[in-house]
Amino acid sequence: MLLKIVFLLILLLERANSTSMVTSDKSNELVMIEKSYVNWVKMHASSKQPVFKNAKHKFKPCMTIKVSKNPRLGDFVTLQKAINAVPAINLCRVVIFIGAGTYREKVEVPNTKAYMSLVGAGADKTIVEWDDTADRTGQSGRKLGTYASATFAVNSPYFIAKNITFKNNAPSPPSGALGKQAVALRISADKAAFIGCKFVGAQDTLYDHLGRHYFKDCYIEGSVDFIFGNGLSYYKDCHLHAISNSYGALTAQKRDSFLQETGFSFVNCKITGSGALYLGRAWGSFSRVVFSYTYMDKIITSRGWYDWGDKNREMTVFYGQYKCSGPGAKYGGRVPWSRELTQEEAKPFISLDFIDGHRWLHRL
Incomplete structure (x- = not known):
């Protein structure tokens, strides 16, 4: 509750100081609220200054x-009722065991409930699913947007999920369709781990x-x-599977400043599927993605990357x-602004x- 009050105070101050918030356009107000929340998370839950400053990653359940x-x-x-039962400003590890079955619900872990572990009966047995898209109208009467389309959303640090499928059941949209982003899981917090999980969707999974x-x-x-x-983020031993019938893209990393310490590293992964797949699109001007020791099927385009x-x-x-290996890993046709890394260049990306x-x- 205290953190929520702090956030609301920050939000009110930002509204008072921002001329862009003085508008009758409710959709713009929603955008500003999301931006304010993101700024708050960056300030209070970043790697530099987590919400629980003096806390460590606790593993022993209470x-x-x-x-x-x-x-x-x-x-x-x-699941949502179980999460709601966890005390606010939680400071010890809470383990939620989820039995086999398909749980059709939209779930959110609030930013005040850290140290939460969700353990399923197996990724093929424990499934959480919903089917929202960005252009769907929410309870407020306004469109959800990509951010709020998530089936499962995590806003609190030190989260762990094991052996669960997170799924967005929205049908795969045709190429170029607008508003069809359909997120299966959104993670908006620091120090989270996902082990043996599945994330199933189409656009923006x-x-x-x-x-x-x-x-x-x-x-x-x-x-x-x-x-x-x-x-x-560090992706280790993961299977990345494309279901596109035309052109698609595996990643869209949004690093937008050379000062930001963000990026995606894929190590010992496997890429399979259909369509013609870019390894990544430059959503951010300083987008950063590296694949190491990864098998790439023939679906990877020879150019590899797209500049947005x-x-x-x-x-x-x-x-x-x-x-990297496989028919899609051949570097000869890659865009000239991508890199075939040396051992020294790759070193920062291939370890934890x-x-x-x-x-x-260290204890996972």
Whole structure:
């Protein structure tokens, strides 16, 4: 509650000081509210200054909760009710065990509930699904936008998920369709880990929004920009599967300043699927993505990368690959502004040090 009050005070101050907020256009107000929230998260939940400043990544549980489709076998029958039962400003690890079944619900972990672990019965057995798209009208009567289209949204640090499928059931849109972004999971907090999980969708499946994140043994499926955002994230031993019938893109990383310590690193992953796939599109002017020791199927376009229609970004992005294999990994046809990295250049991207992981992942 205290953090919510602080955020509201910050939001009110920003409204008072921003002339762009003095408008009767409600859709613009929604955009400004989201931007204010993002700024608040950056200030209070970044790698430099987390919300729980003196806290460490706690693993020993102080509370366990069971969720089951069968009310006789669990404490709750929905995930959101289980999450709501966790005390606000939580300072110890809470483990929520989720039984087998398909949980059709839209779920959000608020920013006041840290140290939460969700453990499923297996990614093929425990499924959380919804079907919102960016152009769908929400309860407020306004369009949701990409940010609010997520089936599962995480706003609090030190989150862990294991053996769960997060799914957005919205149908795959035709190429060039507007407003069809359909997020399966959005992670907008620092120091989060996903192990043995699946993220299933089409356009904009995994919103790797803000913070340091670790993905291990995960399956991620989509068509266009299906891993996107401005996180600092390390993907290890993951399967990345495209379902596009035409052109698609695997990543859209949004680093927009050379001062930002963000980017995506994929190590020992596998890329398969259909269509013609770019490894990444330069959503941010300083977008940064590296693939190392990764198998690339023939679906990868020879050029590899796309500048988002802005030639200036070709001078500022950092796109590279290191010791990748497969028919799509041939570097000869790549755009000249991408890089085939040397061992020394690749070194910062191929260990957990990329996300400072040795400090907060050592017991996972």
